[in-house]
Amino acid sequence: DAGVTQSPTHLIKTRGQQVTLRCSPKSGHxxxxxxxxxxxxxxxxxxxxxxxxxxxxxNFPDRFSGHQFPNYSSELNVNALLLGDSALYLCxxxxxxxGVAYGYTFGxxxxxxxx
Amino acid sequence: xxxxxxxxxALSVPEGENLVLNCSFTDSAIYNLQWFRQDPGKGLTSLLxxxxxxxxxxxxxxxxxxxxxxxxxxxxxxxxxxxxxxTYLCAVRNNAGNMLTFGGGTRLMVKP
Numbered sequence: 001d002a003g004v005t006q007s008p009t010h011l012i013k014t015r016g017q018q019v020t021l022r023c024s025p026k027s028g029h030x031x032x033x034x035x036x037x038x039x040x041x042x043x044x045x046x047x048x049x050x051x052x053x054x055x056x057x058x059n060f061p062d063r064f065s066g067h068q069f070p071n072y073s074s075e076l077n078v079n080a081l082l083l084g085d086s087a088l089y090l091c092x093x094x095x096x097x098x099g100v101a102y103g104y105t106f107g108x109x110x111x112x113x114x115x
Numbered sequence: 116x117x118x119x120x121x122x123x124x125a126l127s128v129p130e131g132e133n134l135v136l137n138c139s140f141t142d143s144a145i146y147n148l149q150w151f152r153q154d155p156g157k158g159l160t161s162l163l164x165x166x167x168x169x170x171x172x173x174x175x176x177x178x179x180x181x182x183x184x185x186x187x188x189x190x191x192x193x194x195x196x197x198x199x200x201x202t203y204l205c206a207v208r209n210n211a212g213n214m215l216t217f218g219g220g221t222r223l224m225v226k227p
Contacts, residue, residue, distance in 0.1 A: 006158075033214065042119070042204055042217030043159075056212055090158060092215075103149045104215060108158035 004107035006091050012113045021076040025093030026105045032074040035090040086114045117142045121218035129226050136190040136221045138205035143183050150179050150190050151204045195225045
C-alpha cells in the first residue's frame with residue numbers, strides 16, 4: 001500500500017526563481033495539505049485541497065499557490081523565491097475534510113534550499 | 116488562535132528509562148490530537164491519534180493521554196531504546212478548520 005509520495009526529494013534554487021513540488025496522496029485519500037517546516041521548528045500549514053479547490057489557507061503570501069488534479073495528486077508552486085523559503089516542504093493526505101475521525105498521513109518531504 | 120507548546124524541547128536519557136513528553140494547547144475545542152515521530156531530515160510518521168472523546172491510546176511501548184479540558188496531552192514511552200531517538204511532535208486538529216497546528220517538538224536522545 002503506497003503511502004504519500006513526494007518529488008523531488010531535494011532541490012536547490014536561486015533567489016527569485018520559481019519552484020514546483022509534487023505530491024501523490026495515499027491510496028484512498030482525496031484531500032491533500034501542504035506544510036512548511038523550517039529547521040528546528042514544527043510544521044506550519046500552507047493550504048489544503050479537496051475536489052480540486054483550495055479549501056483552507058494558512059498565513060502564507062500569494063507567492064505560494066497550489067493545484068489539485070482529478071487523480072487527487074497535487075502541486076505546490078512558489079514564485080519569486082526568497083532565502084527564507086528554504087525549508088522542508090511536507091505533503092499530507094487524508095480522507096475528506098469532514099472525516100475528522102481520521103488522521104493525516106505525511107510524505108517524506110522535499111528539502112528546498114534557496115541560495 | 117490555537118497555540119501548541121511542547122516541553123521539554125530536548126531530552127537525553129539512558130537506555131531503559133521510562134519517559135514522558137508533554138504537549139499543551141490553548142484552545143480546547145479540538146477534534147483530535149496526533150503524535151508524530153520525525154527522524155532527522157525525514158517526514159513525519161504517525162504514532163498515535165486520540166479523538167477528542169477519548170482519554171488515551173496505546174501502541175506497543177507508547178501510550179498517549181488526552182485531557183481536553185486542561186489542554187494537555189502526554190506521550191509515555193516505556194523502556195526506551197536507542198532506536199527511539201528522534202523528534203516527537205504533537206499536533207491538534209481544531210473544530211474550526213481542517214488544518215493541524217503543531218508544537219515545536221521534543222528532540223529525544225536515548226543513550227546506549
